[in-house]
Amino acid sequence: MENYEEVDILIVEDNPNDAEMTLRALKKNKLANSVMVLDDGEKALDFIFSKGRFQERKKTVRPKIILLDLKLPKVGGLEVLKELKQNPQTQIIPVVILTSSKEEADLIESYRLGVNSYIVKPVDFNKFVEAVRELGYYWLLLNEQPK
Amino acid sequence: MEDLHGKEIVVMKGDNAEEFIRRENITDKIYTTNTFEEAFTRLAEGYYDAIIVQKITGIQLLKQMKIKTIKPLDFRLPRFRQDYCFAVQKGNEPLLSRLNEGLSIVIANDTFEEIRLKWFGPSETKQVSTGQIIKIILIILLPVSIVLILLWIIFLRREVKRRTNSLQQEIWEHKQTLNALHIHQSQLKESEARIRLLLNSTAEGIYGIDQDGNCSLINKSALQILGFENRNQVVGKNIHNLIHHTRADGSPYPAESCNIFKTFKNGEKIHNSDEVFWRTDGTSFSTEYFSYPIIEDEKVTGAVVAFWDISERKKGEMELLKLKNELEAKVALRTKELQEKVVKLDKSQKAMLFMVEDLSNITVELKKERKKLEFSNKELEAFAYSVSHDLRAPLRAINGYSNFLLEDYAKLLDDEGKRFINTIRENATKMDQLISDMLNLSRVSRASLNLSEVNMASIVKSIYNETANEKEKKQFEFCLNEIPDAVCDYSLIKQVWQNLISNALKYSSKSAEKKIEIGAEKSNNEVIYYIKDKGAGFDSKYENKLFGVFQRLHKSSEFKGTGVGLAIVQRIVVRHEGRIWAESEVDKGAVFFFSLPDK
Numbered sequence: 001m002e003n004y005e006e007v008d009i010l011i012v013e014d015n016p017n018d019a020e021m022t023l024r025a026l027k028k029n030k031l032a033n034s035v036m037v038l039d040d041g042e043k044a045l046d047f048i049f050s051k052g053r054f055q056e057r058k059k060t061v062r063p064k065i066i067l068l069d070l071k072l073p074k075v076g077g078l079e080v081l082k083e084l085k086q087n088p089q090t091q092i093i094p095v096v097i098l099t100s101s102k103e104e105a106d107l108i109e110s111y112r113l114g115v116n117s118y119i120v121k122p123v124d125f126n127k128f129v130e131a132v133r134e135l136g137y138y139w140l141l142l143n144e145q146p147k
Numbered sequence: 148m149e150d151l152h153g154k155e156i157v158v159m160k161g162d163n164a165e166e167f168i169r170r171e172n173i174t175d176k177i178y179t180t181n182t183f184e185e186a187f188t189r190l191a192e193g194y195y196d197a198i199i200v201q202k203i204t205g206i207q208l209l210k211q212m213k214i215k216t217i218k219p220l221d222f223r224l225p226r227f228r229q230d231y232c233f234a235v236q237k238g239n240e241p242l243l244s245r246l247n248e249g250l251s252i253v254i255a256n257d258t259f260e261e262i263r264l265k266w267f268g269p270s271e272t273k274q275v276s277t278g279q280i281i282k283i284i285l286i287i288l289l290p291v292s293i294v295l296i297l298l299w300i301i302f303l304r305r306e307v308k309r310r311t312n313s314l315q316q317e318i319w320e321h322k323q324t325l326n327a328l329h330i331h332q333s334q335l336k337e338s339e340a341r342i343r344l345l346l347n348s349t350a351e352g353i354y355g356i357d358q359d360g361n362c363s364l365i366n367k368s369a370l371q372i373l374g375f376e377n378r379n380q381v382v383g384k385n386i387h388n389l390i391h392h393t394r395a396d397g398s399p400y401p402a403e404s405c406n407i408f409k410t411f412k413n414g415e416k417i418h419n420s421d422e423v424f425w426r427t428d429g430t431s432f433s434t435e436y437f438s439y440p441i442i443e444d445e446k447v448t449g450a451v452v453a454f455w456d457i458s459e460r461k462k463g464e465m466e467l468l469k470l471k472n473e474l475e476a477k478v479a480l481r482t483k484e485l486q487e488k489v490v491k492l493d494k495s496q497k498a499m500l501f502m503v504e505d506l507s508n509i510t511v512e513l514k515k516e517r518k519k520l521e522f523s524n525k526e527l528e529a530f531a532y533s534v535s536h537d538l539r540a541p542l543r544a545i546n547g548y549s550n551f552l553l554e555d556y557a558k559l560l561d562d563e564g565k566r567f568i569n570t571i572r573e574n575a576t577k578m579d580q581l582i583s584d585m586l587n588l589s590r591v592s593r594a595s596l597n598l599s600e601v602n603m604a605s606i607v608k609s610i611y612n613e614t615a616n617e618k619e620k621k622q623f624e625f626c627l628n629e630i631p632d633a634v635c636d637y638s639l640i641k642q643v644w645q646n647l648i649s650n651a652l653k654y655s656s657k658s659a660e661k662k663i664e665i666g667a668e669k670s671n672n673e674v675i676y677y678i679k680d681k682g683a684g685f686d687s688k689y690e691n692k693l694f695g696v697f698q699r700l701h702k703s704s705e706f707k708g709t710g711v712g713l714a715i716v717q718r719i720v721v722r723h724e725g726r727i728w729a730e731s732e733v734d735k736g737a738v739f740f741f742s743l744p745d746k
Contacts, residue, residue: 017544
């Protein structure tokens with residue numbers, strides 16, 4: 001995955017098992033064309049704003065969707081969300097929170113910061129696949145973003 | 148008669164005169180003669196001093212014997228009998244009647260006196276009697292005396308008139324005086340009666356004393372009080388000795404030192420109320436008396452004493468005094484008690500101050516503890532978060548990778564291997580359910596209440612529609628009665644209905660009759676909501692276990708569940724200051740009630 005400009009889906013997830021399961025769910029729904037997985041919030045912000053190791057990347061090319069876990073090392077998911085939604089260049093990127101718990105405080109804060117969707121990862125993998133399919137269809141296929 | 152005493156008197160023997168002088172004892176020198184002539188002769192010769200004979204006899208004899216030296220004295224000797232009468236021979240009545248006739252003629256023609264004077268008159272008269280003298284007297288004196296008498300009569304008549312007038316005047320004046328006296332007398336009687344009435348109608352005893360200390364008057368009340376029966380027992384007697392002789396302490400009370408004594412001796416007014424008077428029966432009573440002097444012509448003539456029996460009053464005073472003393476004693480006692488209490492209070496106050504100090508120390512500690520608690524609460528929240536987040540990730544991995552195994556290596560596994568993997572997946576799912584229920588329970592307990600007016604009917608309807616699947620909706624008779632709105636936390640109350648309705652559906656799934664009835668009743672300050680089903684019900688002896696966490700009255704194989712739902716419902720109701728209970732019989736359905744305050 002050297003060509004960062006072609007990333008359609010950005011997954012920010014520190015748990016490799018969860019990341020793998022997400023990828024598998026995407027694959028099962030035939031959505032895993034160009035997926036990028038990053039395991040902490042700092043890397044995610046570097047990638048999006050073309051900083052650090054991703055400074056070569058063209059800022060103008062944006063991922064079509066970002067799947068963001070809340071509990072992340074270094075920079076937390078909510079902080080990443082805040083940065084994204086405060087920046088006019090990035091605020092139009094759809095961000096879906098994928099998290100383990102339906103903690104009300106997190107939920108409210110996420111919506112306040114402008115999250116586009118909020119999914120509690122179900123333990124039952126089949127239900128997870130279903131949920132991923134639904135959001136993939138909506139955000140990747142149906143939802144037309146402004147260029 | 149006195150002249151004859153001691154004189155030599157001669158009488159004729161056997162004559163009345165002899166008997167007279169001897170009887171009367173006129174003299175002891177009595178001489179007798181045989182005849183009157185002899186007696187006169189002897190007297191004329193100078194013997195003897197006097198002769199006593201009857202007048203006629205004497206005068207006749209003097210005339211016959213012509214004796215002029217003897218003077219007859221013309222007076223009657225008392226008790227010397229000189230009775231004259233006619234005496235005739237027996238049987239010579241014609242002579243007697245002739246004599247009586249002659250006498251009556253003499254008396255009738257007034258010659259009797261002449262005759263009598265001739266015979267019995269004094270000898271002087273006979274001697275002096277001269278008709279001329281009488282004539283002169285008659286001629287001169289008679290007219291003069293008549294004139295004088297007339298003048299005298301006129302004078303007398305005038306005098307009589309004058310005297311009569313003055314007498315009448317005097318009589319009139321006397322009458323006036325008499326009337327005035329009568330009026331005075333009746334007024335006096337009246338005022339005396341009034342005074343007596345006044346005296347006797349007063350309740351106080353009143354008595355008067357003269358200057359000697361003797362009782363001069365006493366009224367009824369005084370008699371009664373002192374025990375006397377009548378006034379005579381007191382009046383005129385020394386009243387001090389009767390009623391005032393001894394002092395209250397029993398020592399003698401001499402009259403000289405008596406207060407009342409001062410009144411009638413010195414005119415002092417006395418008021419006294421601490422002495423005793425003595426009754427007739429020997430008992431005494433406390434008295435109050437006023438002693439007033441009676442003053443006449445600026446001199447004290449006695450005293451009036453008014454007195455009362457004040458033994459009742461004294462008794463009252465004594466009782467009052469006793470009460471007062473008792474009260475004082477009590478007050479002293481109470482004061483002492485109070486002082487002790489004050490001392491104790493002071494001590495208590497000090498103790499309190501120490502306690503307050505301790506309390507503030509404790510408060511400080513409590514604050515510290517609270518901070519610690521808040522900290523641990525935050526830790527708990529963090530714990531809950533990590534539980535929900537971190538515990539689930541492995542479960543998800545277990546479930547997910549089991550799924551991968553089944554999908555990717557299905558050919559390498561026989562049916563038993565596949566069953567094992569499925570059991571792993573099911574248990575991971577169940578564990579996930581337990582974790583989420585636990586988290587929910589803790590969230591219900593921790594979350595703050597957001598109270599608002601909630602439309603209960605619409606919540607119930609929407610929850611039933613969400614919870615019941617299509618099949619259930621067809622099977623069940625859902626009966627929603629009119630239920631009032633409530634002031635409560637919207638999301639929490641939703642969980643209550645959600646749990647209760649899903650329970651009703653779940654436990655009715657195996658029953659023939661499928662009916663859910665929801666309603667409410669208003670009672671004292673609360674609204675009681677109920678949900679009734681015809682399902683499996685429960686044994687009422689386990690009712691207390693119904694709302695316990697992880698408590699189940701049915702096997703998992705019969706009805707699925709974690710045993711947290713009703714625990715959550717109970718916590719939510721209690722947090723709303725309501726109550727929750729249930730009634731049921733096995734296989735006859737159940738009714739769950741919960742109340743919310745009627746606000």
